[in-house]
Amino acid sequence: MTRTGAPRPHPAAPSPPGVSSLSSIGPFRRLRIALSLSSAGQWIGVPALTAMAAMLTRGDGAAAQAQAIGGVLALMLLPAVVLPPVAGLLAARVDRRLMLIIADALRLVVVVTVPLVHALPWTFAAAFLVSCLSLVWIPAARASLPALVPDEELRPAARRAATRVLYGPAPAAALLFAVLALVANGTLGAGSRADLAVYVTAGLFLVSAALVAMAGEIPATEPVAAVSPLKMIFQGPGSAAARGLGLAIAAASVTAGAVVAVARAHAGALGGGDAGYGSVLTALTVGLGFGLFLGPRVLVPFSRRRLLGLAVIAAALALVVLALVQNLVVVVFATAFLGVFAGAAWSTAKAAVHDPEAPEDARPAAYLRSVALITVLLAFAAVPLIAAAVGSHRLDLGGGVYDAHGTGVALLVAAVLALLAGLFAYRRLDDRRGIPLVPDLRAALHGEIYTPPEQAAAAPQPVHRNRGVFIAFEGGEGAGKTTQARLAAIWLRDHGYDVVTTHEPGATKIGMRLRAMLLDRDTTGLSDRAETLLYAADRADHVANVIKPAVDRGVIVVSDRYVDSSLAYQGFGRQLPVEDIARVNAWATGGLVPDLTVLLEIPPQAGLRRLSAPADRMESESQEFHERVREGFHALAEAAPDRYLILDASRPQGELSREIQYRIREILPDPVPLGTEDATSTFPVITDF
Numbered sequence: 001m002t003r004t005g006a007p008r009p010h011p012a013a014p015s016p017p018g019v020s021s022l023s024s025i026g027p028f029r030r031l032r033i034a035l036s037l038s039s040a041g042q043w044i045g046v047p048a049l050t051a052m053a054a055m056l057t058r059g060d061g062a063a064a065q066a067q068a069i070g071g072v073l074a075l076m077l078l079p080a081v082v083l084p085p086v087a088g089l090l091a092a093r094v095d096r097r098l099m100l101i102i103a104d105a106l107r108l109v110v111v112v113t114v115p116l117v118h119a120l121p122w123t124f125a126a127a128f129l130v131s132c133l134s135l136v137w138i139p140a141a142r143a144s145l146p147a148l149v150p151d152e153e154l155r156p157a158a159r160r161a162a163t164r165v166l167y168g169p170a171p172a173a174a175l176l177f178a179v180l181a182l183v184a185n186g187t188l189g190a191g192s193r194a195d196l197a198v199y200v201t202a203g204l205f206l207v208s209a210a211l212v213a214m215a216g217e218i219p220a221t222e223p224v225a226a227v228s229p230l231k232m233i234f235q236g237p238g239s240a241a242a243r244g245l246g247l248a249i250a251a252a253s254v255t256a257g258a259v260v261a262v263a264r265a266h267a268g269a270l271g272g273g274d275a276g277y278g279s280v281l282t283a284l285t286v287g288l289g290f291g292l293f294l295g296p297r298v299l300v301p302f303s304r305r306r307l308l309g310l311a312v313i314a315a316a317l318a319l320v321v322l323a324l325v326q327n328l329v330v331v332v333f334a335t336a337f338l339g340v341f342a343g344a345a346w347s348t349a350k351a352a353v354h355d356p357e358a359p360e361d362a363r364p365a366a367y368l369r370s371v372a373l374i375t376v377l378l379a380f381a382a383v384p385l386i387a388a389a390v391g392s393h394r395l396d397l398g399g400g401v402y403d404a405h406g407t408g409v410a411l412l413v414a415a416v417l418a419l420l421a422g423l424f425a426y427r428r429l430d431d432r433r434g435i436p437l438v439p440d441l442r443a444a445l446h447g448e449i450y451t452p453p454e455q456a457a458a459a460p461q462p463v464h465r466n467r468g469v470f471i472a473f474e475g476g477e478g479a480g481k482t483t484q485a486r487l488a489a490i491w492l493r494d495h496g497y498d499v500v501t502t503h504e505p506g507a508t509k510i511g512m513r514l515r516a517m518l519l520d521r522d523t524t525g526l527s528d529r530a531e532t533l534l535y536a537a538d539r540a541d542h543v544a545n546v547i548k549p550a551v552d553r554g555v556i557v558v559s560d561r562y563v564d565s566s567l568a569y570q571g572f573g574r575q576l577p578v579e580d581i582a583r584v585n586a587w588a589t590g591g592l593v594p595d596l597t598v599l600l601e602i603p604p605q606a607g608l609r610r611l612s613a614p615a616d617r618m619e620s621e622s623q624e625f626h627e628r629v630r631e632g633f634h635a636l637a638e639a640a641p642d643r644y645l646i647l648d649a650s651r652p653q654g655e656l657s658r659e660i661q662y663r664i665r666e667i668l669p670d671p672v673p674l675g676t677e678d679a680t681s682t683f684p685v686i687t688d689f
């Protein structure tokens with residue numbers, strides 16, 4: 001077993017920029033407190049109203065109770081799935097401050113009537129109405145905090161603060177509910193135990209409305225964003241990466257959704273009542289928060305895609321424990337673990353679809369959110385139904401009896417589904433196929449990257465000290481070759497290497513003239529063979545004057561395109577015999593082959609969409625031509641897998657560059673090769689051609 005790669009320290013978690021300066025803005029600080037209270041009311045409203053439904057059906061049997069609770073939960077989530085555009089429109093038109101006050105006041109009125117009316121249908125209606133009002137409140141609240149910050153530079157921090165205000169109070173609200181349930185148990189009768197939490201919910205809305213009313217005007221500078229989950233799902237993810245990650249997110253959401261769906265009934269079956277319910281919800285929300293934080297920070301050298309798959313599988317296994325073990329303490333701990341894994345899965349998937357080059361493209365993340373929301377809604381509707389259908393049974397196990405509760409069976413069904421989806425997602429997402437998981441994980445725990453012995457033996461041996469390394473980046477139009485070549489060069493320089501970055505065609509004086517001829521759209525009638533020879537001529541000059549001298553000096557040469565481009569474009573694209581092109585190029589380059597070729601694969605249309613300049617002669621070739629080029633690159637790489645690193649170029653830049661670094665590291669000589677300084681008499685440099 002061989003391990004390669006130096007231990008990598010975990011990146012320090014930077015404190016969010018601008019936080020202290022935000023707190024010094026009075027109106028911002030006051031509104032943040034008001035919104036936090038309102039948000040806490042919204043979160044505590046969930047267990048309060050479900051507990052109310054449980055109390056109102058306590059004499060109707062476990063099945064009816066599970067369905068009533070599931071009904072409240074589903075009705076609370078339904079508006080978030082179907083009504084966001086209406087809510088967004090309303091929030092954009094009405095004065096923000098007024099909107100916040102009205103939403104709080106109406107939620108207060110609806111909530112306070114629930115214990116007074118004391119009837120299941122009104123509890124259902126109240127759950128739906130409160131959620132509709134929350135849906136109007138959320139975009140208004142999200143837009144209000146940043147609007148109070150005059151300094152443009154602080155706005156991103158203010159937006160992050162607004163997100164924290166929306167989700168941060170959830171664990172505190174769950175804990176408060178558990179405490180209130182304990183208090184109510186000791187003081188109130190069985191028919192009114194759930195009232196206390198409902199009145200506290202109303203109280204929080206009241207205080208929030210009063211504080212917002214006392215706050216100053218809220219400018220309408222910040223736009224209101226409202227995405228329809230149904231539309232998002234219908235439109236698709238926006239990137240292939242997001243589609244792949246959607247399944248993993250659906251599986252993680254099933255686990256969390258299933259727990260919430262039957263937590264009240266399950267805690268009741270285990271003798272925990274509302275306090276047990278509150279404890280389960282606290283464990284879940286704290287676990288989720290912890291997992292969200294941990295996802296991007298844990299096992300940094302480990303493949304993120306593997307991590308995502310494993311996190312989903314671990315969440316499903318935690319759900320199995322939760323379903324089978326009939327002990328409330330174990331259930332609470334298993335729920336906390338489930339939350340950690342589901343949270344880590346979410347933040348890993350979200351980071352994986354984030355594109356630093358297009359941070360404004362919110363579509364992939366919105367797609368993942370929509371998948372999560374709809375899956376949780378389905379879990380809220382289906383899991384209580386399964387629980388009700390199964391009912392409770394006493395099983396004689398020979399040595400003892402096992403009380404199989406419907407809720408436990410329903411959780412088990414959800415766990416099996418999530419497990420299957422998780423395994424499938426893991427296989428689909430795995431970007432280190434063929435590398436055994438356990439040593440890979442063990443190496444990552446030591447901060448290292450694992451390389452199997454056979455790969456280590458087959459990998460190119462460390463290059464002779466007085467010879468450099470030659471790395472080529474290949475791929476179709478807009479695949480990100482220039483970007484990744486640049487990032488690799490910066491990384492190499494940071495590690496003390498002399499680097500020459502170069503490109504084809506056009507890295508030399510003659511090459512520039514050839515490039516102009518080759519890519520100018522006014523060049524018409526150029527025969528395919530002449531085109532092939534012009535590219536080969538450019539390359540011959542490039543190798544003789546740039547690449548070979550640098551490699552001989554012991555420098556690392558990073559080239560944006562090389563021979564494979566001719567094989568793919570002129571061979572596969574123009575459909576000339578590939579062996580002929582290979583022979584011409586072997587002669588032109590004196591047989592110089594890259595030590596590593598990084599192939600960035602992207603569907604042609606997606607790559608071309610990334611380019612902003614008007615299409616040149618080659619870019620304006622047909623879709624079929626570019627498809628053939630793509631297939632050509634792939635076939636070349638498949639034929640010599642040891643020399644290639646094949647990557648899905650639709651993935652985020654940061655992820656790609658990290659994988660490229662892992663691979664380059666395997667072929668690097670010691671930092672600052674001997675002779676480099678003798679030859680250049682300078683400090684390591686990057687030279688661009």
Ligand SMILES: Nc1ncnc2c1ncn2[C@@H]1O[C@H](COP(=O)(O)OP(=O)(O)OP(=O)(O)O)[C@@H](O)[C@H]1O
Nearest residue numbers: 357476477478479480481482483610649651652653
């Ligand atoms: N992984 C990525 N995800 C999204 N956009 C990217 C990614 N990598 C690069 N881009 C963007 O795509 C555009 C093209 O990138 P780049 O110039 O690196 O591609 P290229 O393969 O060198 O293109 P060309 O075919 O013109 O040589 C740039 O705007 C770049 O910022």
Ligand SMILES: Cc1cn([C@H]2C[C@H](O)[C@@H](COP(=O)(O)O)O2)c(=O)[nH]c1=O
Nearest residue numbers: 504505535561562565566569570618619
């Ligand atoms: C080296 C080489 C390039 N091409 C094509 C591929 C591209 O369409 C252009 C180069 O443009 P870029 O923006 O610099 O990537 O030329 C080719 O057809 N054959 C080759 O050998």
